Every structure is written in structure tokens, then in C-alpha cells.
Amino acid sequence: MSAVVEVRGLSKNYRTVTAVDEVSFTVEENTIYGLLGRNGAGKTTLMQLLTGQEFASSGEIRVFGESPVENAGVLERTSFIKESQKYPDDFQPKHVFASAPWFFPDWDAGFAERLIADFRVPLKRRIKKLSRGQLSSIGVIVGLASRAPLTFFDEPYLGLDAVARQIFYDRLLEDYAEHPRTVILSTHLIDEVSNLLEHVLVIDEGRIIVDQAAEELRGSATTIVGTRAGVDSFVAGREVLHRDQIGGLASVTVGRLDPLERQEAAELGLELSPVSLQQLIVQKTNVPAKEFEVKS
Amino acid sequence: MTAVQTSTAAARPAAGSGSRVIPVVRLHFVNRFSMLVLPWIILGFIFLVNLAIWWIVMSAVSPDADRADVQEGLQWSGASFYIFVYMMVLGVQAIALTFPFALGFSATRRDFWLGTSLTFVLLSAIYAAGMTVLALIEVATGGWGLGGRMFTALYFGGDATPWFARFFLFFATFLFFFFVGALAAVIYQRWRVNGMLIFFGALTVALVGGVALITFSESWPAVGAWFVETGASGVVAWSLVPTGLAALVGYAILRRTTPKNT
Numbered sequence: 336m337s338a339v340v341e342v343r344g345l346s347k348n349y350r351t352v353t354a355v356d357e358v359s360f361t362v363e364e365n366t367i368y369g370l371l372g373r374n375g376a377g378k379t380t381l382m383q384l385l386t387g388q389e390f391a392s393s394g395e396i397r398v399f400g401e402s403p404v405e406n407a408g409v410l411e412r413t414s415f416i417k418e419s420q421k422y423p424d425d426f427q428p429k430h431v432f433a434s435a436p437w438f439f440p441d442w443d444a445g446f447a448e449r450l451i452a453d454f455r456v457p458l459k460r461r462i463k464k465l466s467r468g469q470l471s472s473i474g475v476i477v478g479l480a481s482r483a484p485l486t487f488f489d490e491p492y493l494g495l496d497a498v499a500r501q502i503f504y505d506r507l508l509e510d511y512a513e514h515p516r517t518v519i520l521s522t523h524l525i526d527e528v529s530n531l532l533e534h535v536l537v538i539d540e541g542r543i544i545v546d547q548a549a550e551e552l553r554g555s556a557t558t559i560v561g562t563r564a565g566v567d568s569f570v571a572g573r574e575v576l577h578r579d580q581i582g583g584l585a586s587v588t589v590g591r592l593d594p595l596e597r598q599e600a601a602e603l604g605l606e607l608s609p610v611s612l613q614q615l616i617v618q619k620t621n622v623p624a625k626e627f628e629v630k631s
Numbered sequence: 632m633t634a635v636q637t638s639t640a641a642a643r644p645a646a647g648s649g650s651r652v653i654p655v656v657r658l659h660f661v662n663r664f665s666m667l668v669l670p671w672i673i674l675g676f677i678f679l680v681n682l683a684i685w686w687i688v689m690s691a692v693s694p695d696a697d698r699a700d701v702q703e704g705l706q707w708s709g710a711s712f713y714i715f716v717y718m719m720v721l722g723v724q725a726i727a728l729t730f731p732f733a734l735g736f737s738a739t740r741r742d743f744w745l746g747t748s749l750t751f752v753l754l755s756a757i758y759a760a761g762m763t764v765l766a767l768i769e770v771a772t773g774g775w776g777l778g779g780r781m782f783t784a785l786y787f788g789g790d791a792t793p794w795f796a797r798f799f800l801f802f803a804t805f806l807f808f809f810f811v812g813a814l815a816a817v818i819y820q821r822w823r824v825n826g827m828l829i830f831f832g833a834l835t836v837a838l839v840g841g842v843a844l845i846t847f848s849e850s851w852p853a854v855g856a857w858f859v860e861t862g863a864s865g866v867v868a869w870s871l872v873p874t875g876l877a878a879l880v881g882y883a884i885l886r887r888t889t890p891k892n893t
Contacts, residue, residue, distance in 0.1 A: 386737070415735065420732070421732055423662070423724065426661075430662055434661050437657055438654050438736040438737060438738065
């Protein structure tokens with residue numbers, strides 16, 4: 336595997352906020368990444384920095400080994416689909432699909448046509464008059480059919496219904512299997528995409544707080560449910576990620592358990608359940624920054 | 632991952648040259664109707680309305696002396712100004728809407744600006760050619776048979792200008808409107824409302840300052856003489872200076888601009 340994106344000590348400061356704060360990470364070739372985090376965590380800014388749309392305050396970005404800023408050779412291999420994409424006033428979807436092949440050398444017109452049918456995008460209606468979901472479909476189709484070696488999807492499916500979202504996941508996986516590429520997907524619907532992701536980056540207040548293989552992350556926490564006394568004795572001395580209790584019952588989330596510990600828990604009559612990616616990220620990003628730093 | 636493997640990813644050649652100048656030009660023209668057809672339709676309508684007015688006026692005025700007076704007045708016609716304003720709007724939209732879109736299609740700012748400038752030159756040439764032909768017809772038909780003036784108004788060189796001078800006049804004027812519109816839109820794209828306030832504030836101060844300077848130095852007659860001496864073609868030739876400046880300054884500002892999506 337080789338690195339498609341390398342970021343070292345990257346920061347982006349605006350007048351009053353630090354959107355991206357001393358971030359360092361690497362993105363491997365032909366992998367699907369999830370860039371997760373709360374609103375305003377810095378996801379969009381980070382993607383804009385990686386595609387040369389925004390300018391770094393400090394630090395270094397290497398995409399395909401070079402700086403992406405004003406670099407036609409790098410950008411040609413990049414596709415950046417964002418939820419807030421603007422279109423020229425008088426454009427119809429057919430104009431978008433007609434001009435996309437001029438910009439993306441790997442554009443697949445047949446695939447685009449199939450996607451247009453799948454998403455039922457009206458080709459000859461002014462874009463201004465499309466619904467939010469139809470607008471998102473246009474972005475999703477461009478992102479998939481452009482087959483760029485490095486594809487960014489920033490909240491690609493605002494307003495898309497469940498059927499359309501499923502089509503997006505299916506087509507992405509199918510096409511990814513045939514034409515491997517690097518995909519960086521930011522989304523709020525973490526559980527929906529959790530099976531799709533191979534690697535997870537979690538950004539919170541401008542900093543990367545999780546940079547882990549999805550498989551590893553999924554097993555990295557367990558919730559223990561049982562009587563308060565039983566749970567308390569079991570988790571004593573462990574780092575508790577999250578805790579809920581009602582009356583005599585308690586539900587506590589802790590880190591990874593080995594088989595021996597699982598057996599011990601079972602013997603104590605405690606129930607174990609895996610923590611979904613979404614719950615895990617909610618818990619990690621809910622912690623005030625300072626408290627989190629102490630823990631990690 | 633090792634350093635060696637990283638360098639193989641870096642060494643992978645780009646799929647193409649990467650330059651998107653021509654794609655940007657094609658992108659501007661992708662909706663041919665609003666770029667090449669609609670402006671002529673509107674201009675045609677304005678022309679028909681003017682034709683009707685000339686006909687009404689000429690029918691109502693009988694003595695030849697009065698008709699000559701009317702024709703004298705018509706050489707100040709502003710009927711075709713609309714098309715220049717329309718081109719300025721196209722210049723603004725090229726930045727406000729096509730710029731964020733083109734960057735969304737992974738174009739560089741450099742390629743966008745070069746492609747957009749080329750588009751402005753092409754559009755100016757196309758529209759200047761059309762206007763020149765209309766001016767020639769206007770002269771040949773004695774003002775569409777009614778002594779009307781729309782394409783040979785005085786600031787376009789009157790009716791005795793050779794065709795190439797007319798073409799140049801229209802061409803340079805279109806370019807001026809395109810690039811000034813684009814510059815204003817670039818300033819807005821970069822600094823939003825504050826940029827606009829400062830831009831128009833500075834422009835107003837400069838204009839008033841210029842007027843004050845000319846007035847206090849009592850040089851209005853000299854200014855008037857310059858315009859008469861330079862003639863329409865000369866004045867338009869001088870307009871290439873602010874046009875070129877707008878193009879250069881526009882690029883300098885755009886190079887550090889992040890497309891706004893809101």
C-alpha cells in the first residue's frame with residue numbers, strides 16, 4: 336500500500352476560530368475512509384485544504400506526492416463532491432453531465448447514464464427548481480462516474496431518501512470493487528456507512544482524535560449491562576467511556592475485552608453487547624476536549 | 632508504509648497534461664442558448680420597439696427641416712446599451728457561479744481565469760461582429776428606411792466609420808464590460824460585502840477626486856478637446872488599459888480566493 340495523501344502539522348486559522356489544528360495523518364491508496372465528526376468539527380475545511388480550494392495557515396499537505404494548491408496534475412485525479420455545491424443559474428442537469436467528461440479523464444458515460452436512471456434525475460429541468468435530494472443525486476453521480484483516483488464526498492446525500500442512499504452505497508461498493516480508488520466520505524449517518532468504511536478518521540474541534548482501521552474500532556468498546564453492584568465490581572479499575580443507570584441496573588461502556596474477561600463477565604451474569612461505530616463516536620466527541628486529552 | 636512505496640505513488644504520471652483551459656471555455660458555452668441566442672432575441676425586441684418609434688415620429692413630423700432635427704437627435708441613441716450591460720452581467724455570473732462550479736470540477740484558478748478570459752474574448756468578437764454587420768446594414772439602408780440610429784450612434788463612431796474601426800470599437804467596449812464585471816465579482820467572491828463597500832467607495836472617491844482636480848485646475852476645456860481629438864476609436868483604444876488592469880488585478884485576487892458556497 337502507498338500513501339495518496341500525507342498531512343503533517345496542518346492548521347487552518349480563521350480570524351476567530353481554528354478550524355483545523357495541528358493535524359497529521361496519512362491516507363492509503365485504494366481504501367474507503369470515513370471522515371466523521373460533529374457539525375463545525377472541521378471536516379469540510381479539511382477536505383477543502385486537501386483539494387487546494389482552501390489555503391493552509393501552516394503545515395504540509397502532499398496529495399499524490401505534491402501540493403494540491405493550483406496543481407492541475409493532482410487535481411485532475413481528484414473529485415470533490417460537496418453538499419453545498421453551487422451550479423450556474425441557467426444550468427440543467429444535462430449541462431453538468433455534458434461538461435463533466437471534459438474535466439475528469441476517467442469519466443464513464445455509460446455508468447453515469449445508469450446512475451441517472453437509478454436516481455431518477457430529471458435531465459431537462461433547471462437545477463434551481465430541483466429538490467434537495469435531486470440536487471444531491473447530481474453530486475453523487477458526478478462523484479461516482481468521474482472515477483477519480485481520489486474521491487471526496489462531503490455529506491453527499493442531504494435530502495436523499497433511504498432508497499437512494501442504499502443505491503449510492505451499493506453502486507459505490509460495486510464500482511469500487513471493479514475500479515479500486517481512494518474514497519474519503521464525510522457523513523452524519525455513521526451507522527449506515529459503518530460497513531462500508533475500511534478506515535475511520537474522527538475529527539473534533541479541528542483535531543484528529545481517532546485514526547484507526549474500522550474493524551479495529553468496531554471491537555474497541557463493549558457495553559456491559561447488569562445489576563449495578565455486579566457491573567461496578569467488574570469495571571472497577573477500568574477506564575469507563577460512558578455510563579447510564581436506572582435504579583438498580585447499570586449500563587457501562589468500557590474498552591476492548593479479551594476472551595478471558597468476557598468469560599468472567601458472563602460468569603457474573605452480565606450481558607455484553609458491541610458498541611456501534613455511531614455510539615462510539617458520539618461518546619468520544621461528547622467528552623469535553625480537556626477531559627479527553629487527559630484520558631488519551 | 633515505507634518511504635520507498637510512497638515515492639512510487641508520487642512518481643505515478645498524471646493521466647493527462649492536466650490543463651483545463653479549453654474545458655473551462657467549453658463549460659462557459661455549454662448552455663448555448665443563454666450565451667449566444669437570448670441576448671440577440673432581447674436586442675431584436677428592443678430594435679423592433681425602436682423601429683416602431685422611429686416610424687411613429689417620422690410619420691408625425693412633416694417638414695424636412697424637422698425630420699433632420701429628429702435624425703440629429705437620434706445619433707445620441709442609447710438603444711443598444713442594454714447589450715453591454717448584459718455582457719457585464721455575464722462577466723459577473725462567470726465568477727459568482729461558474730467559478731465555484733469549475734473548482735468543484737477540479738479546475739485550477741489559473742486555468743479557470745485563462746479559460747474565462749478566452750471566453751470573454753470570443754464572446755466579444757462574436758457580438759462585435761454581429762453589431763458591425765447591423766451597423767453596416769443601418770448605414771446601407773439609410774437607418775432602416777426611417778433614418779433611425781441604433782448601431783451607428785455617435786459614440787460608436789457615427790455613420791462614416793470604416794467597418795474595421797466599428798468592429799474594434801464594439802470589441803474593445805465588450806471586453807471592458809466583461810472584465811470590469813468580472814473584477815467586481817472577484818472582489819465580492821474574496822471579501823464579500825466589505826470588499827464591495829471598499830471597492831465602490833474607492834471608485835467614488837477617485838471619480839469625485841478626478842472631477843475636483845479637473846474643475847479646480849480649470850482644465851475641462853482641455854478634457855473636452857482630448858475627447859474630440861482622440862475620437863471614439865481612440866477613447867476605446869485607451870479603454871484597453873483599464874480592461875487589461877482589471878484582468879490582471881482580477882487574477883491576482885482570484886488566485887487566493889476560496890469559492891464561497893453560500
